[in-house]
Amino acid sequence: MVAVITPLCDAGMGIPTVTAARILKGQLSGHSGEETQLEMDKFPYVSLSKTYNTDAQVADSAGTATAYLCGVKANEGTVGVSAAAVRSQCNTTFGNEVTSILKWAKDAGKSVGIVTTTRVNHATPSAAYAHCVDRDWFSDAEMPVEAVQAGCKDIAQQLFENIPNINVIMGGGRKYMFPKNTSDVEYPGEHKHMGTRKDGRNLVEEWKERVKDLRGHYVWNRKDLLALNPNNVDYLLGLFEPGDLPYSLERNTETDPSLTEMVDVAIRILRKNPQGFYLLVEGGRIDHGHHEGKAKQALHEAVEMDRAIGRAGLMTSPYDTLTVVTADHSHVFNFGGYTPRGNSITGLAPMVSDVDQKPFTAILYGNGPGYKIVNGVRENVSTIDYNQNNYQAQSAVPLRMETHGGEDVAVFSKGPMAHLLHGVKEQNYIPHVMAYAACIGQNTRHCVSAVSQATGPSAALPGVLAALLSLTPLLC
Ligand SMILES: *[C@@H]1O[C@H](CO)[C@@H](O)[C@H](O)[C@H]1NC(C)=O
Ligand SMILES: *[C@@H]1O[C@H](CO)[C@@H](O)[C@H](O)[C@H]1NC(C)=O
Ligand SMILES: *[C@@H]1O[C@H](CO)[C@@H](O)[C@H](O)[C@H]1NC(C)=O
Ligand SMILES: [Zn+2]
Numbered sequence: 001m002v003a004v005i006t007p008l009c010d011a012g013m014g015i016p017t018v019t020a021a022r023i024l025k026g027q028l029s030g031h032s033g034e035e036t037q038l039e040m041d042k043f044p045y046v047s048l049s050k051t052y053n054t055d056a057q058v059a060d061s062a063g064t065a066t067a068y069l070c071g072v073k074a075n076e077g078t079v080g081v082s083a084a085a086v087r088s089q090c091n092t093t094f095g096n097e098v099t100s101i102l103k104w105a106k107d108a109g110k111s112v113g114i115v116t117t118t119r120v121n122h123a124t125p126s127a128a129y130a131h132c133v134d135r136d137w138f139s140d141a142e143m144p145v146e147a148v149q150a151g152c153k154d155i156a157q158q159l160f161e162n163i164p165n166i167n168v169i170m171g172g173g174r175k176y177m178f179p180k181n182t183s184d185v186e187y188p189g190e191h192k193h194m195g196t197r198k199d200g201r202n203l204v205e206e207w208k209e210r211v212k213d214l215r216g217h218y219v220w221n222r223k224d225l226l227a228l229n230p231n232n233v234d235y236l237l238g239l240f241e242p243g244d245l246p247y248s249l250e251r252n253t254e255t256d257p258s259l260t261e262m263v264d265v266a267i268r269i270l271r272k273n274p275q276g277f278y279l280l281v282e283g284g285r286i287d288h289g290h291h292e293g294k295a296k297q298a299l300h301e302a303v304e305m306d307r308a309i310g311r312a313g314l315m316t317s318p319y320d321t322l323t324v325v326t327a328d329h330s331h332v333f334n335f336g337g338y339t340p341r342g343n344s345i346t347g348l349a350p351m352v353s354d355v356d357q358k359p360f361t362a363i364l365y366g367n368g369p370g371y372k373i374v375n376g377v378r379e380n381v382s383t384i385d386y387n388q389n390n391y392q393a394q395s396a397v398p399l400r401m402e403t404h405g406g407e408d409v410a411v412f413s414k415g416p417m418a419h420l421l422h423g424v425k426e427q428n429y430i431p432h433v434m435a436y437a438a439c440i441g442q443n444t445r446h447c448v449s450a451v452s453q454a455t456g457p458s459a460a461l462p463g464v465l466a467a468l469l470s471l472t473p474l475l476c
Contacts, residue, residue, distance in 0.1 A: 012287030014330025021302035023345045032342030039310040040325045043412040047421040051329045054083040058406040062135040064328035065127035067428040069100040080131040088134045090147035097131035101431040104441040105278035111270040113168030115262045117245045118284035120171040121155040130158040139176035141196040168266045172241035177203040193242040211235040222257040230268035247297045248304045260308040267315045290331040291401045293370040293392035295363045322415035322437045330405030332366030365395035368402030
């Protein structure tokens, strides 16, 4: 868990993060790194996505998730509502709700799932099922009383009520599902991990009751997850932490599954549906690592995300599965300094500054908590261990939390209709392509003709399995 001011963020994988993760991946297996191929590097199509929100040049994860899941750009801080909704103003919710590709897929008879390393009611996943003017309304305890009275619902409640029976839900966020003061199963008696709900509801018990005759299973630790036989599971709720999952470098391998393990189980459950499936996967803690200035954590998260993409690739076929990997937004993270080939990605540039005569790391942030002045001058990084997991890379401007970046992010795609994701596109174009490929949502005329002709590769389209792997940098 992060010990910093709660970042209300998710993904965040900009292009510098992709490149640095590629080098790290190679260096972890003993190579110089630059020549390594990430799994996403092997995708045949790449596009750039313009990430701005309707009211923000530099985006947050809520507005961007609404764009790439619901197909419309939205205001910062809002999920599953159009730009007519005003952040935190409950009464602007009603009539402005927009639906997501997850719902379009469910309505079309596909199985659907959400897998994230953050809370399952965090900004990115919530845009798939909730309509909320405030991304921070995790449970009713985080909401103003007036908003509850005016009929607005917290995001945890919406997870279970808006789209009945999402087949797979995995991530963190246990505490938002239990009544206030309920002790957590993994951290008994620890106050900060206790249930938060003021309405006294136990959403997990309610869910278990609802799916008890439908081959539904609730698990809260890795061992129980891996003990399941996915062939005998049609509904899975896995909540592995009271809040976000830990960074993969700090994961408790007894209790917390890796992102790759969660994706593996999710696909095994979802792919049993002959009509196909839709899966949203979020490597949400890339963003958190960056916000904390902890580049090494962020990059290891990105490498784990890439491993999950590789696993998903082994379990699906590009002949019937569209896979899209993208980020919600970037970060002000970069690396440079004329480092030689094979230089450790967390290492130093080969020269000292010709201004202050001090060494500097290749990785630097534009702003963030790594800004350090020691005795009135820039810290000499040779006097500290800049390779440790939680080292905060230097930044130009001091901020308690590093910010998102405003530049375009990459969209990698493979599978049916993947070629439509090319060129520079608005972020909200993405789900329309996925829906078009899967023959779900509003625009399905091409599917009818494909079926009636029943010839050529397009005849297979209605069975498309759409998987969105949202390799995200963190958005706050
Ligand atoms: C909506 O609520 C805001 C306060 O949050 C209030 O100022 C505004 O008048 C309300 N609008 C309507 C149409 O009720
Ligand atoms: C929760 O615990 C706190 C502190 O122990 C107590 O003040 C509060 O009344 C309790 N609330 C409920 C709903 O039990
Ligand atoms: C920085 O620290 C290293 C290691 O202690 C030292 O050799 C070097 O002289 C220092 N550079 C400056 C400019 O203080
Ligand atoms: Zn963020």
